[in-house]
Amino acid sequence: MFYAPPMARLITELSRLPGIGPKTAQRLAFYLLGQDKQDVQRLADSLIEAKEKMSFCPICGHLTDVHPCSICTDASRNASIICVVEGPSDVIALEKTREFKGRYHVLHGAISPLDGIGPEDLRIRELLSRINDDIKEIILATDPNIEGETTALYLTKLLRPLNLKITRLARGIPVGGDLEYADEVTLIRALEGRHEV
Amino acid sequence: MLLTLYRTEGIILRVRPFGEADRILTILTRTEGVIEAVARGARRPRSRLVGATLPFTQIQAMIFRGKSLDNLSQAEIVNTFSAIREDLLRTAYGTYWCELAYEFMGQRDPNEEVYLFFLASLLMLDSTDDPGLLSIYFELRFLAQLGYRPALDCCCGCGKSMAEGGAGSFLTSSGGLLCSSCTQSNASGEVLSAAAVGFMRMLLVWDLRKLNVLKLPDTARLEVKNGIRRFAAEQSGKPLKSLDFLRSIEAHM
Numbered sequence: 001m002f003y004a005p006p007m008a009r010l011i012t013e014l015s016r017l018p019g020i021g022p023k024t025a026q027r028l029a030f031y032l033l034g035q036d037k038q039d040v041q042r043l044a045d046s047l048i049e050a051k052e053k054m055s056f057c058p059i060c061g062h063l064t065d066v067h068p069c070s071i072c073t074d075a076s077r078n079a080s081i082i083c084v085v086e087g088p089s090d091v092i093a094l095e096k097t098r099e100f101k102g103r104y105h106v107l108h109g110a111i112s113p114l115d116g117i118g119p120e121d122l123r124i125r126e127l128l129s130r131i132n133d134d135i136k137e138i139i140l141a142t143d144p145n146i147e148g149e150t151t152a153l154y155l156t157k158l159l160r161p162l163n164l165k166i167t168r169l170a171r172g173i174p175v176g177g178d179l180e181y182a183d184e185v186t187l188i189r190a191l192e193g194r195h196e197v
Numbered sequence: 198m199l200l201t202l203y204r205t206e207g208i209i210l211r212v213r214p215f216g217e218a219d220r221i222l223t224i225l226t227r228t229e230g231v232i233e234a235v236a237r238g239a240r241r242p243r244s245r246l247v248g249a250t251l252p253f254t255q256i257q258a259m260i261f262r263g264k265s266l267d268n269l270s271q272a273e274i275v276n277t278f279s280a281i282r283e284d285l286l287r288t289a290y291g292t293y294w295c296e297l298a299y300e301f302m303g304q305r306d307p308n309e310e311v312y313l314f315f316l317a318s319l320l321m322l323d324s325t326d327d328p329g330l331l332s333i334y335f336e337l338r339f340l341a342q343l344g345y346r347p348a349l350d351c352c353c354g355c356g357k358s359m360a361e362g363g364a365g366s367f368l369t370s371s372g373g374l375l376c377s378s379c380t381q382s383n384a385s386g387e388v389l390s391a392a393a394v395g396f397m398r399m400l401l402v403w404d405l406r407k408l409n410v411l412k413l414p415d416t417a418r419l420e421v422k423n424g425i426r427r428f429a430a431e432q433s434g435k436p437l438k439s440l441d442f443l444r445s446i447e448a449h450m
Contacts (some may be wrong), residue, residue, distance in 0.1 A: 145212070146252045150285065181249075183274050
């Protein structure tokens with residue numbers, strides 16, 4: 001009632017975004033109104049374009065604008081290693097390291113029994129269908145929390161009979177972290193994974 | 198007057214992401230009952246709370262009392278129950294127990310006896326060779342401690358005394374046995390064998406520390422397991438989400 005209908009609608013739509021409360025939405029709306037029309041048009045066009053062109057790769061499940069995605073069609077990558085991650089943002093995080101040269105499989109979640117998310121809600125069937133004689137190693141790169149660990153344990157049980165090398169990302173003390181605040185499991189893993197310097 | 202900062206011991210039942218880097222914890226505490234608390238920054242890898250805010254972890258905590266949610270200020274790990282976390286079946290049992298705890302225990306309703314029983318059961322789950330039997334024991338005794346003790350001594354239809362060792366049908370909506378004549382007029386009950394009824398009676402008085410010496414026929418064990426799970430689901434008034442996952446893992450073990 002304090003704002004004209006177009007402004008009120010803009011604030012309502014902005015406040016639907018995660019982490020944006022009514023005050024922030026109001027501030028963003030005033031900011032946008034203060035911008036040139038072409039700047040606002042560019043933002044609107046990029047939103048529509050991303051929504052229209054981005055979808056999930058039919059092979060790995062990563063977000064892409066081409067099908068299959070550029071990682072799945074890149075012949076220079078090692079096709080015998082699949083790194084299993086929970087979400088597309090994990091693929092981006094691993095790609096930023098420039099260390100991993102294999103392929104990915106995005107599960108789109110992790111097993112969370114308390115939220116009613118079971119193995120059948122993840123892209124596990126698609127992972128199994130990708131496994132053939134050329135695949136030598138599966139890297140389980142799910143998050144090191146209960147949901148991620150449960151998913152990794154479930155996948156290990158499922159994949160073990162297939163005679164593949166199954167590996168899990170190393171766990172330990174994060175750079176800049178405090179040893180005294182690390183939990184027992186992390187410390188045990190860090191000790192197991194120690195290396196000569 | 199309520200103190201704004203309190204110190205308590207607790208077991209983390211549930212963790213939900215909140216905001217950019219925070220977690221909302223559901224904690225079964227020794228002195229405050231089940232509470233919900235925010236752990237600020239607990240999803241950041243370098244946070245001092247990151248390792249202490251995972252499910253099943255037993256912590257010593259300093260908590261600020263808030264208007265709606267409390268605020269976890271400090272947490273020191275007492276036990277992480279690492280064997281539970283590293284075994285799929287034990288994780289599934291532990292998750293189901295946590296769901297039972299926050300579904301059946303009211304918020305801010307302290308019950309030290311229940312807390313200690315939950316803790317002792319988690320310690321046992323961390324080391325037992327037979328987590329299935331332990332879970333049946335836990336489910337039955339935990340619900341009994343909270344007032345949901347199955348009525349096994351008299352018929353919950355007509356009130357007639359039920360003989361020791363007698364069979365009957367277990368009516369999950371009433372939480373007790375029906376005698377043979379009431380069973381005929383009520384088709385919704387699940388028939389329990391005399392062995393299963395005896396097993397239930399025994400578990401209700403058995404000592405947790407001596408559970409490993411208990412030997413039971415598989416059929417009776419299955420009857421009691423299914424009966425108590427249906428009873429729990431019926432009494433909670435809604436489906437227990439973690440039960441489907443537990444069943445699927447049990448089926449593959």
